[in-house]
Amino acid sequence: MSSQSVCNGRRCPGGxxxxxxxxxxxxxxxxxALDGKLAPVVQRELQQFAKPWYRMRAIRVFRxxxxxxxxxxxxxxxxxxxxxxxWFVLMASPEAARSEWVNREVAWWAANRSPDRLxxxxxxxxxxxxxxxxxxxxxxxxxxxxxxRGLLAAEPRIINLRWLADANLAxxxxxxxxxxxxxxxxxxRGIPKDLLIGxxxxxxxxxxxxxxxGIAVLSLLAVSLFAASLFAIGQRNEAERNARSAMAQLxxxxxxAEMQVQADRAQLLAVEGYRLxxxxxxxxxxxxxxxxxxxxxxxxPAGGRVTALxxxxxxxxxxxxxxxxxxxxxxxxxxxxxEVRLGRDPIGGIAISxxxxxxxxxxxxxxxxxxGEGDAPPSRFDVKGAYAIAASPSGRLAAVIVRSGTDSEVExxxxxxxxATGKRLHSTRPRSSWSHVGMPNERSIVLExxxxxxxxxxxxxxxxxxxxxxxxxxxxxxxxxxxTSLGYSGYVKYRNxxxxxxxxxxxxxPGAEVPVAEPEVLAIRDDGGYxxxxxxxxxxxxxxxxxxxxxxxxxxxxxxEAMAFLGKTSRLVSTAGESLALWDLDQLSRxxxxxxxxxxxxxxxxxxxxxxxxxxxxxxxxxxxNGDQGAIHEFTTEAVRxxxxxAGRLDNVTPVWSATGEHLWLIGDGxxxxxxxxxARDAGTWPAFGDAEVLAAGVSRDGREVVVVDDRxxxxxxxxxxxxxxxxxxxxxxxxxxxxxxxxAGLAAVSADGRTAAVVQSETSQSVxxxxxxxxxxxxxxxxxxxxxxxxxxxxxxVRESGDLEVWDQGGESRLRSVAGDVGYxxxxxxxxxxxxxxxxxxxxxxxxxDINEGAVVGSVQLPPMTRGSTASPWHxxxxxxxxxxxxxxxxxxxxxLVRWSMRDDVLLRIACDTAGRDxxxxxxxxxxxxxPPEDLSCGxxxx
Numbered sequence: 028m029s030s031q032s033v034c035n036g037r038r039c040p041g042g043x044x045x046x047x048x049x050x051x052x053x054x055x056x057x058x059x060a061l062d063g064k065l066a067p068v069v070q071r072e073l074q075q076f077a078k079p080w081y082r083m084r085a086i087r088v089f090r091x092x093x094x095x096x097x098x099x100x101x102x103x104x105x106x107x108x109x110x111x112x113x114w115f116v117l118m119a120s121p122e123a124a125r126s127e128w129v130n131r132e133v134a135w136w137a138a139n140r141s142p143d144r145l146x147x148x149x150x151x152x153x154x155x156x157x158x159x160x161x162x163x164x165x166x167x168x169x170x171x172x173x174x175x176r177g178l179l180a181a182e183p184r185i186i187n188l189r190w191l192a193d194a195n196l197a198x199x200x201x202x203x204x205x206x207x208x209x210x211x212x213x214x215x216r217g218i219p220k221d222l223l224i225g226x227x228x229x230x231x232x233x234x235x236x237x238x239x240x241g242i243a244v245l246s247l248l249a250v251s252l253f254a255a256s257l258f259a260i261g262q263r264n265e266a267e268r269n270a271r272s273a274m275a276q277l278x279x280x281x282x283x284a285e286m287q288v289q290a291d292r293a294q295l296l297a298v299e300g301y302r303l304x305x306x307x308x309x310x311x312x313x314x315x316x317x318x319x320x321x322x323x324x325x326x327x328p329a330g331g332r333v334t335a336l337x338x339x340x341x342x343x344x345x346x347x348x349x350x351x352x353x354x355x356x357x358x359x360x361x362x363x364x365x366e367v368r369l370g371r372d373p374i375g376g377i378a379i380s381x382x383x384x385x386x387x388x389x390x391x392x393x394x395x396x397x398x399g400e401g402d403a404p405p406s407r408f409d410v411k412g413a414y415a416i417a418a419s420p421s422g423r424l425a426a427v428i429v430r431s432g433t434d435s436e437v438e439x440x441x442x443x444x445x446x447a448t449g450k451r452l453h454s455t456r457p458r459s460s461w462s463h464v465g466m467p468n469e470r471s472i473v474l475e476x477x478x479x480x481x482x483x484x485x486x487x488x489x490x491x492x493x494x495x496x497x498x499x500x501x502x503x504x505x506x507x508x509x510x511t512s513l514g515y516s517g518y519v520k521y522r523n524x525x526x527x528x529x530x531x532x533x534x535x536x537p538g539a540e541v542p543v544a545e546p547e548v549l550a551i552r553d554d555g556g557y558x559x560x561x562x563x564x565x566x567x568x569x570x571x572x573x574x575x576x577x578x579x580x581x582x583x584x585x586x587x588e589a590m591a592f593l594g595k596t597s598r599l600v601s602t603a604g605e606s607l608a609l610w611d612l613d614q615l616s617r618x619x620x621x622x623x624x625x626x627x628x629x630x631x632x633x634x635x636x637x638x639x640x641x642x643x644x645x646x647x648x649x650x651x652x653n654g655d656q657g658a659i660h661e662f663t664t665e666a667v668r669x670x671x672x673x674a675g676r677l678d679n680v681t682p683v684w685s686a687t688g689e690h691l692w693l694i695g696d697g698x699x700x701x702x703x704x705x706x707a708r709d710a711g712t713w714p715a716f717g718d719a720e721v722l723a724a725g726v727s728r729d730g731r732e733v734v735v736v737d738d739r740x741x742x743x744x745x746x747x748x749x750x751x752x753x754x755x756x757x758x759x760x761x762x763x764x765x766x767x768x769x770x771x772a773g774l775a776a777v778s779a780d781g782r783t784a785a786v787v788q789s790e791t792s793q794s795v796x797x798x799x800x801x802x803x804x805x806x807x808x809x810x811x812x813x814x815x816x817x818x819x820x821x822x823x824x825x826v827r828e829s830g831d832l833e834v835w836d837q838g839g840e841s842r843l844r845s846v847a848g849d850v851g852y853x854x855x856x857x858x859x860x861x862x863x864x865x866x867x868x869x870x871x872x873x874x875x876x877x878d879i880n881e882g883a884v885v886g887s888v889q890l891p892p893m894t895r896g897s898t899a900s901p902w903h904x905x906x907x908x909x910x911x912x913x914x915x916x917x918x919x920x921x922x923x924x925l926v927r928w929s930m931r932d933d934v935l936l937r938i939a940c941d942t943a944g945r946d947x948x949x950x951x952x953x954x955x956x957x958x959x960p961p962e963d964l965s966c967g968x969x970x971x
Contacts, residue, residue: 051094052086053146053215054112056132058122059092062150065191066090066118069148072208073215077227086215088116102131109135114144114215118188119170120151126172133174142178146214148186148207156182186210274956275304279312281955286319288564290583291326291606293319294939295947295966296955301936302970307883313935314876314886317942320583321616321889324598324609325359327944333589333602335377335388337511340420340553340594344383347607348374354388354397354405359609367402369395376415378466380422381594385446387425389413394427396446408449410442417464417472417513422446424486426472428464441474443486455489458482458496465513467531467553475516475529477507483530493530508549508558511591515555519546524558526551526571539569541578550599552592557612559599561587568599568612584608606944615891617938620915620927622667624649627656628895628922635772635855635904636919637681641688644913646705648672648682648691649925657682659691659707660925670707681721685747686730694721698735698743700750713750716743719758722786725777727800734800736775738762740788742798756803763789772906773815773826773854779911783837785816785823795825797839808839817865819858819909822879824865826856832867834879844882853902859909859916859930866909866916866930872902874918876930893923933970940966 053073057066070093074084089108095101105128109115115136123129136145147154152170156163163171163179186207205224213220278300286293297316301309335348345357350373356365372390379386386397388405394413397405415428425444432438439461442454461474461482471492472484479499483492500507500518509516509529515536517526522543526536536555547562559568564586569578581599590601597613615623626636626649640647650657650672661668672693680693680701690710693701697715704710719737726733732753735743741758745751775786781800788796793812798805808825810833815826822843823835830848835841848867855868858879865879873887893901904921914931929938943966952960 049107049111050087051089051108051112053114053116053211054089054109054132055116055118056123056129057090057118057150058120058126058129060126061120061122062118063092065150065188067093068191069116069118069188069208069211072204073212076205076208076212077223077230079230086212105132106135110139114146115140116146116148116211117172119147119149119154119172121169122151124152124168124170124172130172130174133172133178137174137178142180145179145183146186146211147183148188148211150188150191154185158182184210270958272304272306274958275300275306275309277955278303279309282312282316286316287582289585290316290320290323290608291943291945292947292951293583294943295945295951298936298939298966299947299952301932305932307878307881307885310878310932311883311885313932313939317617317935317938318886318888320581322579322581322610322612322614323583323617323942324611324614325942325944326584326606326608327357327364329355329602329605329607331605333605333607335374336589336591336600336602336607337377337379337386338591338593338598338600339379339383340381340511340596341383342593342596342598344379345593345600345607345609346377346379346386346388347602348377348388348390350374352390354386354395355607356383356386356397357607357609358383365401367397367404369393369405369407375413378416378418378425380418381420382422385418385422387416387418387422387446389416389427394425394444394449396425396449398422398447406447406449408444410444414439415462415464417466418446419466419469419486421469424452424466424469426464426466426486428461428474430460441472441484441489443472443489453486453489455484457484458491458494463509463513465509465511467512467514471531473513473529473531475509475513477509477516479516479518479527481513481516481529495530499525499527506546506549506560506562508551510551510553510555511594512553514553515551517549517551517558519543519549519558519560522546524549524560524569524571526555526558528555536571537573539571539575539578541567541569543567548587548590550590550592552595554595556595557592559590559592559601561590561601566590566601568610579612581610615926616888616928617942618888618929618935620929622662623891624658624660624667624669624925626919626921626923626925627651628893634679635906636921638906638908638917638919638925639682639684639691640908640910640917641684641705642686642911643688644910644915646684646688647908647910647917647925648684649919650680650682650693651921659703659705661705662927672703672707673709679720681724683724683726683733686726686728692724692733694724694733694735696720698737698745698750698752713745716752716755719762722775723777723784725779725781725784727781728779732781732800734777734781734784736777736784736786738774740786740796742784742800742803744800754800754803756798756805772903773817773856776816776818778818778823778837779860783818783823783839785818785825785839787813787816793828795839797823799838806839808835810842815854815856817856817858819865820860820863820879822858822865824856824858824879826852826854826867832856832865832877834865834882846877846882846884853905855902855905855907857907857909857916859914860911862909862914862930862932864930866907868902868905868907868918870902872905874907874916874928888928890918890920891924891926893920895922936970937967 070088070090073088078085154170155167209224213223278296282293282297293316297312301313331349331351333347334350338345347355352370354367376389388395393407394410395405395407412429412431413427414430417426425446427442429440441457443452461476463475465473474482482494485492505518505520507518514532524539541560543560543562545562546560550559566581567578585603587601599610601608638649646661648659657672659670680695683692691703697717699715700713702710719739723736733745739758742756744754777784784798795808795813796805812828814828817824821837825833830850830852832846834843853868858865865877867875872890875887876885907918916928916930919925946965
């Protein structure tokens with residue numbers, strides 16, 4: 028028998044004998060990239076519209092993902108479905124217009140079926156008709172596949188579904204969707220649209236009547252089964268909860284175990300663990316993988332082994348070449364990843380202009396210049412035997428090393444090309460058989476061979492401008508390396524890195540020492556100021572100046588195969604396996620927002636800076652501990668706008684924002700206050716009522732009153748409009764609290780609603796008094812000596828001298844839980860409103876994050892050290908506050924920086940997904956558990 032069978036006069040691929048039964052009323056052609064979710068909605072509604080209750084579907088509609096079985100010949104299966112379909116439904120969009128498969132399907136229909144049986148549904152872009160040419164207007168149309176050209180004899184009727192781009196919003200009861208489905212169904216079924224809609228309504232009512240009758244019968248049975256099933260359901264649900272919890276713990280533990288060697292997978296596993304069950308363990312894993320390797324910016328999959336790598340000197344563009352002949356251009360800041368194919372051979376070399384606009388590449392046979400955006404193809408010029416390539420900073424010139432001959436007799440040629448046209452300008456035979464080429468400027472070409480010798484050529488005529496034949500490398504094993512421009516080269520042997528200039532650069536470099544026992548790859552920054560060394564799965568970066576400090580380990584990348592600095596910037600790109608990783612030595616943490624603000628230095632024995640943030644998190648004020656300096660910082664989407672506060676006559680002020688953020692009070696001794704607008708303009712003053720030093724202040728929820736707590740354990744409630752005293756709880760005649768120096772931080776606090784105040788009321792007893800600011804009734808909390816208090820999210824926090832943390836209800840009526848601590852904590856403590864997190868500062872600069880409801884530590888972040896001043900212990904000069912509107916932690920260190928840290932769980936999930944740069948695979952999921960993965964494994968999917 029023939030390998031093909033005949034069905035209804037046509038051939039059936041694969042010898043299928045059942046093809047005659049595989050009839051379809053319509054075939055849907057669409058772009059998976061755009062309409063992968065919308066196409067199933069259209070298919071489902073067409074099949075269900077006006078469907079009799081006793082039938083599975085009213086008509087049969089083909090869609091590849093729904094109807095195709097596994098087949099070694101995908102096109103043959105699609106062709107068979109096309110031949111078996113009566114109508115062709117084209118879901119037109121720009122993505123479909125570019126799709127090879129959609130165009131192929133349209134072309135088949137044009138060749139084998141009538142265009143009168145083609146229906147067009149526009150889901151995106153433009154679809155225009157040119158009446159003059161009697162064809163689709165391909166100038167204005169972005170959604171028309173090229174295969175439609177000349178096919179349609181008359182202007183088609185367009186069904187518009189662009190408004191339903193989000194398939195999750197599709198609702199069969201939506202009249203607008205029902206109209207569109209009726210338009211399609213009317214043509215496919217040959218029934219007038221009004222009759223079809225009427226039939227749909229009649230069928231729906233009939234089905235509902237039958238459903239109601241069935242419900243009545245089933246309800247009686249359900250009642251009898253309900254009691255019996257409750258117990259079984261409870262047991263099943265408990266088992267499912269336990270299994271889900273165990274899976275979540277497994278994912279979290281694996282994420283933490285792998286974060287030092289495979290950061291992308293660790294991020295994805297932590298996200299999945301958190302999604303399975305939100306508990307302190309999974310929350311801790313999510314925070315830990317996000318804070319591990321703080322200099323890691325992002326990873327992206329290359330889809331194959333990377334054989335060449337380069338980065339632009341402006342730090343914004345990275346280009347990689349793969350073993351299967353592809354070029355990938357990654358712009359991390361813009362969030363774009365473009366890909367083109369040069370050929371089928373491995374990419375042997377890549378060079379890039381300073382601005383990243385021009386990429387040069389070679390594969391041993393051809394050279395290419397890639398300047399277009401998106402997937403625009405590169406221009407090619409033949410350079411057979413091309414071994415290495417370099418680009419001038421402007422991207423105008425390309426220098427290529429060509430090797431020919433045999434291994435025993437290698438002939439080396441250096442040629443200079445015009446990159447845009449591929450025109451060869453000059454060619455010469457260099458002094459030696461060099462292996463590396465660089466162009467530090469438009470005038471010079473540098474050649475080097477990894478031994479310390481070099482040669483420099485002029486681009487004007489390729490004449491020599493200098494050379495060195497003295498090898499600088501030692502005998503025995505060593506790993507050579509160089510900067511991208513070849514201004515510097517060097518080598519690493521044992522743990523010592525040596526760097527030397529190549530002619531055009533003349534600065535001597537002291538070198539560096541890195542703790543890599545078996546180095547494998549060395550990269551040097553273009554100015555020679557930094558080196559990166561990898562080996563044995565570790566990666567270290569070190570400065571080469573004499574005062575560079577200790578080297579920095581970059582973890583989470585795996586075994587590095589290639590890396591390069593991006594010019595003279597702080598960025599480094601590396602590749603391991605099929606993944607690219609971008610590092611930034613200036614990045615404090617992925618949780619910290621990139622813009623940092625300087626904080627004034629306070630005297631060694633002054634209190635730490637005092638900070639306050641508006642309810643929406645848009646503005647923060649930072650004042651020095653002695654009150655004579657400070658600024659308002661307004662956070663915008665692009666930067667921070669800073670306005671200096673005019674020096675006032677108030678000493679040791681406490682800043683407080685009004686409820687609306689329109690006014691700022693700088694409250695000093697005796698409650699005297701300087702009132703400023705949000706732009707730091709003078710708006711009045713408040714009189715003093717006494718001379719007590721203010722420790723804390725807050726605003727009532729309605730914004731009408733300001734609560735002030737002083738160092739005599741007194742409380743004043745003042746009218747926000749003029750500062751007059753509304754209620755007053757006098758304190759002692761003399762101060763009972765020592766407020767000198769950095770140890771004054773945290774001795775008093777006011778709740779976010781202004782209803783409650785707390786104060787460590789005696790230097791000797793260190794007891795905590797809790798005051799109701801409405802009634803002015805107070806009580807003393809039982810317990811050992813306290814050192815600090817704070818409020819947040821309806822809780823009162825009390826820090827004991829031992830370092831233990833107690834969590835009370837806001838009114839101090841009952842202690843909810845205790846979190847063990849030690850004397851290694853500094854006084855700074857705050858709650859990040861809306862997150863359920865409390866943050867405590869340790870004496871080593873670690874901000875420890877605690878789940879306030881569970882009393883469990885979930886992680887920590889390392890604050891940046893002070894960069895100015897002479898305070899012996901800068902962490903005692905650090906203040907912290909949580910921003911209610913943004914869920915951020917703000918930290919300010921004297922002589923250091925004001926930093927914003929993201930603390931919301933949804934932000935941590937997004938950061939983890941962005942850093943991983945890919946989705947978890949089914950095989951990765953199944954390697955951990957026998958339970959099948961969810962249908963949607965995309966990292967950025969909405970959490971349940």
